[in-house]
Amino acid sequence: GAGVSQTPSNKVTEKGKYVELRCDPISGHTALYWYRQSLGQGPEFLIYFQGTGAADDSGLPNDRFFAVRPEGSVSTLKIQRTERGDSAVYLCASSSTPGQGVSEQYFGPGTRLTVT
Amino acid sequence: AQSVTQLGSHVSVSEGALVLLRCNYSSSVPPYLFWYVQYPNQGLQLLLKYTTGATLVKGINGFEAEFKKSETSFHLTKPSAHMSDAAEYFCAVSDTNFGNEKLTFGTGTRLTIIP
Numbered sequence: 001g002a003g004v005s006q007t008p009s010n011k012v013t014e015k016g017k018y019v020e021l022r023c024d025p026i027s028g029h030t031a032l033y034w035y036r037q038s039l040g041q042g043p044e045f046l047i048y049f050q051g052t053g054a055a056d057d058s059g060l061p062n063d064r065f066f067a068v069r070p071e072g073s074v075s076t077l078k079i080q081r082t083e084r085g086d087s088a089v090y091l092c093a094s095s096s097t098p099g100q101g102v103s104e105q106y107f108g109p110g111t112r113l114t115v116t
Numbered sequence: 117a118q119s120v121t122q123l124g125s126h127v128s129v130s131e132g133a134l135v136l137l138r139c140n141y142s143s144s145v146p147p148y149l150f151w152y153v154q155y156p157n158q159g160l161q162l163l164l165k166y167t168t169g170a171t172l173v174k175g176i177n178g179f180e181a182e183f184k185k186s187e188t189s190f191h192l193t194k195p196s197a198h199m200s201d202a203a204e205y206f207c208a209v210s211d212t213n214f215g216n217e218k219l220t221f222g223t224g225t226r227l228t229i230i231p
Contacts, residue, residue, distance in 0.1 A: 004159070033218060042120075042206050042221030043160070056216050091160070095217065103217060107152075107159040 004108035006092050012114045013082055021077040021111045025094030032075050034067060035091040043091050082115045118143045118209045122222035130230045135194040137225045139207030149190040150208040151181055202229045
């Protein structure tokens with residue numbers, strides 16, 4: 001079956017603009033994670049969804065960042081008033097039902113965001 | 117809080133030589149430990165993971181890692197490097213809080229294979 005997909009693959013935007021990044025998880029996966037990978041760094045956790053609810057948003061850097069998953073499948077990461085420091089690769093991962101042993105997280109290819 | 121330290125941001129080995137990528141972790145609870153590989157312009161792929169049980173874990177592509185609690189280490193090894201192993205490798209830790217398995221990653225090690 002299809003893996004995790006993310007769109008767009010690349011996004012260039014001007015400072016101050018609003019952007020939306022989309023993640024389509026593997027069908028049936030209830031858990032969804034967003035990470036951000038800056039140049040030369042490992043991915044950093046942003047937010048975790050279990051179903052439709054954000055169970056842990058402790059990694060969101062500030063209130064310009066917001067994410068939704070209204071139907072428990074597709075998720076959108078929204079960034080308001082973008083800043084140059086937001087430039088990074090945004091990764092999405094999904095996994096099957098947690099709490100039944102450790103679930104493998106399957107990662108998408110990422111969206112490369114460049115803020116000019 | 118959990119953390120991961122990967123010693124050596126760049127490692128070069130000759131084709132056929134031993135690969136050793138180092139990872140040390142810090143965790144206040146028994147950790148789950150992972151190694152991921154990232155090829156250029158591709159997503160992260162799980163190589164192997166340690167949860168409980170046997171401390172020597174075998175993964176894909178001939179890689180293995182050993183969990184050493186006394187040393188808080190989870191080093192990745194492969195007996196004989198292949199050109200196709202050239203990639204970025206990330207060690208990660210997750211705590212045993214069922215339901216939220218968010219990963220904390222190290223900064224990565226770029227592996228170069230010398231022909």
